[in-house]
Amino acid sequence: MTLSQADPVKMDYVDPANSLNMPEMADMTFAMDFLSRAKEGVRSTAAALTETVSPEARALLRDQLRQGIALHQEISELMIRKKWFHPYELPEQYRLDLLSAGQTLEIGKLNLFPGDTSRKGMFDRTPDEHKGGSMA
Amino acid sequence: MSYALHETLEVHELAAFKTVSLTKSKTMKALVSDPALKAILQRDVEVSTRQLQELGDILSAAAERGIKA
Numbered sequence: 001m002t003l004s005q006a007d008p009v010k011m012d013y014v015d016p017a018n019s020l021n022m023p024e025m026a027d028m029t030f031a032m033d034f035l036s037r038a039k040e041g042v043r044s045t046a047a048a049l050t051e052t053v054s055p056e057a058r059a060l061l062r063d064q065l066r067q068g069i070a071l072h073q074e075i076s077e078l079m080i081r082k083k084w085f086h087p088y089e090l091p092e093q094y095r096l097d098l099l100s101a102g103q104t105l106e107i108g109k110l111n112l113f114p115g116d117t118s119r120k121g122m123f124d125r126t127p128d129e130h131k132g133g134s135m136a
Numbered sequence: 137m138s139y140a141l142h143e144t145l146e147v148h149e150l151a152a153f154k155t156v157s158l159t160k161s162k163t164m165k166a167l168v169s170d171p172a173l174k175a176i177l178q179r180d181v182e183v184s185t186r187q188l189q190e191l192g193d194i195l196s197a198a199a200e201r202g203i204k205a
Contacts, residue, residue: 023169030164031173034180037157044153048146054139057147057194064187071180078172 025103028084035079038072139198147198151191158184 045068049061079085086093158181165177 027168027170027173030168030177031170034161034164034173034177037160041153041157044150048143048150051146052143054143057139057143060190060194061150064190067183067187071176071183074176078176082170 025100028082028100031075031079031082031084035072035075035085038068038075042068042072138201138204139194141203144195144198144203147191147194151188151195154184154188154191158188 042065045061045065049058049065052058052061076085076087080087084096086096161177161180161184165174165181168174168177
């Protein structure tokens with residue numbers, strides 16, 4: 001799927017065609033962010049654990065480290081199952097990363113929050129004209 | 137028993153990270169559509185909240201008992 005089309009002049013920025021596959025792509029991005037946060041959490045907890053001396057702090061960090069590792073495993077298993085993450089197929093992962101990098105660049109070019117979103121003047125008559133609604 | 141300065145700083149840094157992470161999980165939970173991912177995010181919100189409270193307890197205990205530099 002490409003976010004741009006041959007003739008961008010005809011393209012309306014709120015065209016639903018631009019939202020095709022968007023929920024799945026968004027989920028993949030959220031999962032990727034979640035995975036890196038879990039990874040970061042495990043690493044910093046492990047680093048903190050090696051810096052602590054008091055038994056209660058050590059016990060606490062050890063428990064949190066275990067929970068962090070469990071969380072990381074859960075997310076990566078889900079991502080592998082969903083085919084969002086390919087740890088064993090490097091070419092496939094490379095292709096996917098390239099694709100999402102390209103899409104991110106396209107999103108960066110989009111004017112997502114234009115100042116004027118009014119549709120006034122796009123219709124030659126109002127839908128309720130026969131009822132005299134426009135005169136009300 | 138008091139806490140050493142470096143371990144207090146380490147716990148503080150971890151608490152700061154967990155705060156951002158918890159906020160992010162909570163916000164993203166509303167945006168994802170996949171139910172399995174949503175469930176993991178929800179559980180992470182609960183676990184992180186508890187972990188943050190535990191880290192907060194250590195930090196306040198350190199402040200109470202004094203930090204050894």
